[in-house]
Amino acid sequence: MQNKGLIKLFAILFGIVSIYQLSFTFVTNKVERSAEEFAVQKISEDTEDYVVKREAEETRYLDSVGNTTVFDIGLTSFTYNEAKEKELNKGLDLKGGINVILEISVKDIIKGLANDSKNPVFNKALANADKAARNSDKPYVDLFFQEFDAIKGDTKLASPEIFANKLLSEDVNFQMSDNEVKPVIRRKVDESIVSAFEVLRKRIDRFGVTQPNIQRLGATGRILVELPGAKDINRVKRLLQSTAQxxxxxxxxxxxxxxxxxxxxxxxxxxxxxxxxxxxxxxxxxxxxxxxxxxxxxxxxxxxxxxxxxxxxxxxxxxxxxxxxxxxxxxxxxxxxxxxxxxxxxxxxxxxxxxxxxxxxxxxxxxxxxxxxxxxxxxxxxxxxxxxxxxxxxxxxxxxxxxxxxxxxxxxxxxxxxxxxxxxxxxxxxxxxxxxxxxxxxxxxxxxxxxxxxxxxxxxxxxxxxxxxxxxxxxxxxxxLPASADIVQSEVVGPSLGQEAIDSGMMSFAIAMSLVLIWMMFYYGRAGWFADVALIFNIVLIFGVLAGLGAVLTLPGIAGIVLTIGMSVDANVLIFERAKEELAKGKGQKQAVQDGFGNALSSILDANITTGLTAIILFIFGTGPIRGFATTLMIGIATSLFTAIFITRLLIDWYLGRKKSLKFSTDITKNLFQNINVDFLAKRKISYTVSGIFIVVALISLFTQGLNQGVDFVGGRSYQIRFEHPVNPTELDGDLSGPLGSVEVKTFGAANQVKVTTKYKVDEEGGQVDEEIHGILYKALQKHLPDGLTEAEFVGSGGDTGGYGIVQSIKVGPTIADDIKRNALWAIMGSLIVVFLYILIRFRRWQFSAGAVAALCHDVLIVLGVFSLTYRFMPFNLEIDQAFIAAILTVIGYSINDTVVVFDRIREITSERGWKAGNNINLAVNSTLSRTLNTSLTTLIVLLAIFIFGGESIRGFMFALIVGVIVGTYSSVFIATPVMFDTLKNKGEDVLKKKESETVEG
Missing domain, CATH: 3.30.1360.200 (Gyrase A; domain 2)
Structure with a gap:
């Protein structure tokens, strides 16, 4: 490997910068622990409202040390406030708080621009636009113009009683046509939304939470506001929705x-x-x-x-x-x-x-x-x-x-x-x-x-x-605000649930990490040690990059990192397996390592690029925690490539440079998967039949039972409610179905926790409906709650109360639910198209693309079918939501990763030896079995660790990934390869005959 000195220097600098970025998080955590201890000492549990008063004392303590130096590294120093700005950002699900999407009323803006016109045509067009907006993703202003044009008759937008008024006298005059007025109104509407954004930003900046996030969503009137750590949720909603008229x-x-x-x-x-x-x-x-x-x-x-x-x-x-x-x-x-x-x-x-x-x-x-x-x-x-x-x-x-x-x-x-x-x-x-x-x-x-x-x-x-x-x-x-702001989507996470998410996430992280490290040492011996060092360095880099970029770490983000652990092992597995093959051919240690790295590079790059492409699509179409998952996955892919290709190589070269032998196996594993010769292609009819049966059953279930769609896709409100003692969801369903109408109550994790989903007044906007539902829930469920728990404490605005009451709530309006569903469909279709095109470009035959996409469609249908068949009786939540779409895209990425590795070996062997009626394809598949099963097993170990220890909120997400990894491993061998072979078979034989003819003539 050339330029070893430069790579060492870069690795050292990269590691130092990552540790430096993470150090701010350790410093601020230490200060915040001191604040918590100070508050506990000052306010005893015997004090009335001690939780609220302790929070106030913590805030005062942190305010008092805000400008005090807490981090001194010689050349420079940082105050607590400065360090806080540089720490690793924790998302809502880890810190608690509120995430809302506000929709600025474009209707109100248009009415204001028309000086609240009483013109009947104008008002009729607005009413029609309201109806059209429920089933359209077009901007409201375009729908208004469309409806106005349909009924206007002789009425003009530039009439005195509509837009040719004093307010717009400098922009609109009586002589202007409708087509001249429309761009003016569009510009004015956009200016008003920008103004609303700035007003909200100023309010949030003064609210007092650290690391708030506010961003405008495209060219719509929607604004995303995320306030991690905010505890008084009702106060936040009032702040955001008050027009301040x-x-x-x-x-x-x-x-x-x-x-x-x-x-x-x-x-x-x-x-x-x-x-x-x-x-x-x-x-x-x-x-x-x-x-x-x-x-x-x-x-x-x-x-x-x-x-x-x-x-x-x-x-x-x-x-x-x-x-x-x-x-x-x-x-x-x-x-x-x-x-x-x-x-x-x-x-x-x-x-x-x-x-x-x-x-x-x-x-x-x-x-x-x-x-x-x-x-x-x-x-x-x-x-x-x-x-x-x-x-x-x-x-x-x-x-x-x-x-x-x-x-x-x-x-x-x-x-x-x-x-x-x-x-x-x-x-x-x-x-x-x-x-x-x-x-x-x-x-x-x-x-x-x-x-x-x-x-x-x-x-x-x-x-x-x-x-x-x-x-x-x-x-x-x-x-x-220039117009009213309605909350069309919201997610509220209580602080106690956030802490539980951190604890369960870190536990699953530690367990998964330990299992992977042990497995690599067990399977590859000394080489596994080097892979483990590279893996640990990889984790440091991922967290360092996240902190340096100011990215937000979420619970799905932790899942993305842990999944990266499992998938990043794949690169080392590919390298080690190829090195073992070269050693088996009789090559020396150094030459075998060099050829092993060189031969594996193509497969590593192809596999990681295809996974990276699906992560990019997920980042584009996802929001909130799902985008956090995509972010960590993309960062993890990049750092995994660097550590596997360069860091592992440096360690192995250093070891061999000391004249020591490296076997890439242990006494137990050295003969595993050796001399395997399975005729996979001969069994393709069986695999087609088995997969066909599964797909038919899946489709029947999807058309008859359907899927358990969450509020993300159908709109509504869901509340995760925790009680002091176990409760009967059927009894709670009866208590709530009267005042709330159609309601669904399910046990969520432990027996003292339920998830309540309702569409009660889902079409109505405003905080009054939320308060009404909170009151109904509190009154109906009060007999199951701890004595003395007030309604304010129940809904999470009266301080932490041991985690009882509403610990998480989600609201999605029907319009935005349609948008989420549409984006999810585009994300899945887009990923399939991108994968098809990449494989086509990389392998230069559409038959490879066809095989890969057939396997992906097979995997997606099977996962959907499993969810459809089992959601009614599984002891954990199997809702179809944005997290599930992230899981589907991850399955696509993983499956194509596996398929590309197999295809890469097929291309390599057949280009050297020809097709020989599929014998060399079987040879290629058999030669990748060790890598395929090793990587799949490692990834499954990681996923199972998260599934068991990662908390209830992420269990359905992990279940989808587990099913996807199993099915994806199967489809790479039994679907993608046979489909490619069957579509390319005749052409492959023609190519072979041509080569044999050229050989005879020569």
């Missing part, structure tokens, strides 16, 4: 509205009578009716019909508002929907006196007990435009009010300061109040007692917790 409104006083409320109560007595009949009162008279009116649910009507009572409105009131104040009445939070439905009834709206015609009824922020909420009436106008909006706010800070309670102070720009002074002056003269409204919720409604407020400063007070005040200042400072 800040408005300042004058309010009506209590006495100005109370008479109307008396009239409302009296009229309701006749509408909600003893005959339980209610007129269809949800439609307003006249042309306009709000979307809320149209969407009033039948269940709310039913509740009105069944009420009756002396005072339908006043009986719901918890307390009247103070006379002269802005609060009209206080109600229980649970009754707000009912009060809203009363106030929106057509007969009730007809009672509004002229002085209240523009009144807008809104609710306050819930109080500290979350059970009582106040009703206000704002002095609105025909345009529904506030006198002052949040666009004038240039800064906001969390402060404290005069009583020492958390508050938020704001500073306005010059224009805002002038309007604020006029507004507060008017309120002072009239003795009225100014409501500070954020996203249609009144946070406070102070009076102005000391005259006009100049300078543009103001303060928002209310019953805030410290975090709420911090978050409110954060969103105001970052600015408002």
């Amino acid at each position: 800040l408005e300042f409104w004058e309010t009506f006083k209590n006495e100005e509205v109370i008479q109307y409320l008396f009239q409302v109560n009296e009229r309701l007595k006749t509408l909600v009578g003893t005959d339980n009949k209610v007129e269809d009162s949800t439609q307003q008279s006249g042309s306009e009716s709000s979307e809320l009116d149209e969407l009033l649910a039948d269940t709310e009507k039913d509740s009105l019909e069944s009420m009756g009572g002396a005072n339908p409105l006043f009986d719901l009131a918890v307390a009247p508002g103070a006379q002269g104040g802005p609060v009209l009445m206080s109600f229980a939070t649970k009754d707000t929907a009912k009060v809203n439905s009363y106030l929106k009834m057509r007969e009730i709206r007809q009672l509004i006196p002229s002085e209240l015609q523009n009144a807008r009824f809104v609710w306050s922020k819930p109080g500290t007990n979350q059970e009582v909420i106040d009703l206000y009436a704002l002095r609105s106008n025909r345009e529904n435009q506030p006198p002052l909006s949040g666009g004038v706010v240039v800064d906001a800070q969390q402060t404290y009010d005069q009583r020492g309670n958390p508050a938020v102070s704001m500073q306005m720009d010059g224009k805002g300061a002038k309007i604020w002074e006029e507004l507060t002056g008017k309120a002072h003269r009239q003795g009225s109040f100014i409501a500070i409204v954020l996203d249609d919720i009144v946070y406070s409604a102070p009076g102005v007692t000391s005259g006009p407020i100049s300078g543009g400063s103001s303060e928002i007070t209310g019953q805030f917790s410290l975090n709420e005040a911090i978050d409110l200042a954060n969103v105001l400072r970052a600015g408002k």
